[in-house]
Amino acid sequence: MSDIWEGLVQAFLLVVRLDAELIEITLRSLQVTLTALVVATAIALPLGALLAVRRFRYRRLTIAVLNALMGLPPVVVGLIVYILLSRSGPFGVFGLLFTPTAMIIAQVIIIVPLIASIAHQALRELWAEYHDLLISLNTTKTQRMRAILWDSRRALLTAALAGFGRAIGEVGAIMIVGGNIDHSTRVLTTAIALETGKGDFALALGLGFVLITMAILVNLSIHALGRTETEGRW
């Protein structure tokens, strides 16, 4: 119990003192996660819409695989990305290993199936509702996808937030591909793992509380920007 109290005090002090290192790793956490989120949603939302609107061979299999990949073990993803980006790997020439870019790639791979699956659920229901109307209006497949994406935007925000939650708390994959290098690839989660390993539980907890607070603030900001939960809009 005293560890938790000390952690709270540490978190408070770190924030109040505007600790330079804390600010650096917090900003890096945000940069890596938000970039991964933008890239992942750009892939996952059209994919979810495509699976809702188009009928093609192996569509059911694709959906089943996508759902299964929601539980993709991050450590395995990290390992695969590590092998691909390592000097002897196929993408070694780009020199991305142990950079924030490698961490973004790993996070994108982890959260694309999650966002796409949640998005697909919402889009599928709306497509069932809009099906006759949009076909009757003689729309193209792209127009249909655009219509359901736009009209599901608030449900898709939930999908994106789920992706953000998974990515911001991710440690296994980004530890492997990022290496937790000080002033380079250290983020809040890897810093927490490091401080826990060193036995500095108070600091680790302090960073943990900062991480949780940041995640809540980002969620609230996105909700506010999306104007959800306001009268007649959800």
Place this chain on the structure above:
Amino acid sequence: MSGLLPLTVHDAVVRRRGKTLVGPVNLTIDGTGTTIVIGPNGAGKTTLLKMMHGLERLRSGTVRWAAPDAEARKQQAFVSQTPVVLRRTVRENLTYPLKLSRVPAAEARRIAGDWAARVGLSDMLDRRAEVLSGGERQKLALARAMVRDPKVLFLDEPCASLDGRSTREIEEILSAVAAAGTRIIMSTHDMGQARRLASEVAFILHGRVHEFAEAPGFFEQPATAQARAFLNGDIVE
């Protein structure tokens, strides 16, 4: 009159999961006015309308318009029994079809405003369509179907579950639309409505067009025993 009609349905069959829902149907719709499709529940009225509009895939047979297919599709509209509204404002619902047709935004807003006024939704243009009542939704769906000025309008029981006042308002709009030259093909289970609106009647039974006749003749002297029984309010099997 429109270059779209006649609509010729030849031996058209719709099957789903091994069951024939409609057909074989042979039917020609031409001229002006309102064709009312009637028949007992489950007879295939909705499927027949959807089939003619192109929302149901044919198992066999043909549905042919006088105009080429691509052109014909642009000149039709469909309003379903449960009106579907886009999760947008009333104005955005009305401008959406126009946006698809690349009508300039200012012109689209003007047309949307005109149609909102015609169906009595002028005060609700900026309201979310999801919060409208059933009658208001049906009027919105009808107005949205009409903004592109279709030559043929399909309606599937547009007044089912509406109160008397809303039904009267919808019927007045439909009469005006028909008078302006739009060909209406509509199903209903309300015989009073069928008598008020029909210029010709298609009586459907077991997925087939059992009788197809001018409205006055059909209502006064139906040719078949089943149609007579249906008009008398008997159960028709």
